[in-house]
Amino acid sequence: MEAEATYVQKDDVIEFIRANREIFEKKLLSEAVNVASKIHDILQRGNIDLLKNAEKLVGYIVEQDEESLIAFAEIEGFAWAEHSLTVAFKLEWVQAIRRTLWQFLNQFEIMNGTFSDKNDFFELEKRINDQVDQFLNTFFLSYTKYKDELLNSQRKLVEHLSVPIIPISTSVAVLPLIGMIDEYRMQIIEEKVLMDISRLKVQTLIMDLSGIADMEKNVIDHFQKVLNGINMMGSKAVITGMRPELVRNMIHTGINFVQKAETRGTLQQTLRHYLDIEKMM
The missing domain is CATH 3.30.750.24 (STAS domain)
Known part of the structure; x- marks a missing residue:
């Protein structure tokens, strides 16, 4: 399947991913089999566009925009908790984004030859994986915080009902x-x-x-x-x-x-x- 894919060549990684969006999304969906069948349900249930958000996340990672990445993770954590979406799906989806991004970086290297030194590659690998992990950590903290606040609110409501004047x-x-x-x-x-x-x-x-x-x-x-x-x-x-x-x-x-x-x-x-x-x- 990969041999048949025809990539549009670009000198910039982000432009390369955007120019080959259909291939990226196809590979991403093949990597996240369980989530792929739930994309429409998640969009209907929480108004969350997984493919659009995946592209946004990749952009923050590649451009090293840590501030936007953290803010996005917090919003995502809140949204998934609010709509009671399964965190296992989110984990599978983000890991699929990680793998797909690395496939594209490999293809970008083949077409552009940007890594003249293996140290450059290892530095890039550490930077990207660290940012993916940062997204996941912030997402789960935000998700847990919302759930804890919801439980406390429900407990307080129950306690109020148990104090009948x-x-x-x-x-x-x-x-x-x-x-x-x-x-x-x-x-x-x-x-x-x-x-x-x-x-x-x-x-x-x-x-x-x-x-x-x-x-x-x-x-x-x-x-x-x-x-x-x-x-x-x-x-x-x-x-x-x-x-x-x-x-x-x-x-x-x-x-x-x-x-x-x-x-x-x-x-x-x-x-x-x-x-x-x-x-x-």
């Missing part, structure tokens, strides 16, 4: 807390509580802790600061359902919620109490 009247709301409360979740609770007190105009927030067995000392300390924030927002905090394990831990750590919030036995008793007060008003 439920209005039971025009001025009273309930926050039932269940499960493990770590420092990260306490930050979500702080953010959600302060935002919803302002949004819902909550005057009394009943926080039911019956679904929490225990808290670490740093989490208890953070919770106390949340109670401070509730008071600063002009709202009253009422805590119900504290279990013996949690109370014991508070005693031993010297932290007490009593000065920051009213404490009551059960959520049912507390709701009855505050709803009766509202009826009397």
Whole structure:
């Protein structure tokens, strides 16, 4: 197949590749068999033109435009992550670009005889391979960064949904807390509580802790600061359902919620109490 290909001769490598674009693309597709069958799907799914981008990447590599190469890799990493495209395809595609570029450089050398010294060739080999590796490294860092940010965003959304502030009247709301409360979740609770007190105009927030067995000392300390924030927002905090394990831990750590919030036995008793007060008003 290569013997039948008729190359247009050019004195510049980039011009040589552009003048022989059809041959380059044909060789590239033959090198990346698995990706070749997915080119149309990737274009439809992510509006990513693999052949056009391959030519752009080769241009940055040959012209040693490292700044543009890194910026392009970051954009590519973001796009592939955003559209959940398979990174294995990307790796196969870039390695196919590397092999195809070297085939073209070999053909360019045959037609132009540019490498009079083998040291020149080895220097070129190192430079080009280093830039391909730089592209891949930057691509994967960008891809991973986007995926990590997406996971954190999804986790934060789930955590927000696990902090349900439920209005039971025009001025009273309930926050039932269940499960493990770590420092990260306490930050979500702080953010959600302060935002919803302002949004819902909550005057009394009943926080039911019956679904929490225990808290670490740093989490208890953070919770106390949340109670401070509730008071600063002009709202009253009422805590119900504290279990013996949690109370014991508070005693031993010297932290007490009593000065920051009213404490009551059960959520049912507390709701009855505050709803009766509202009826009397």
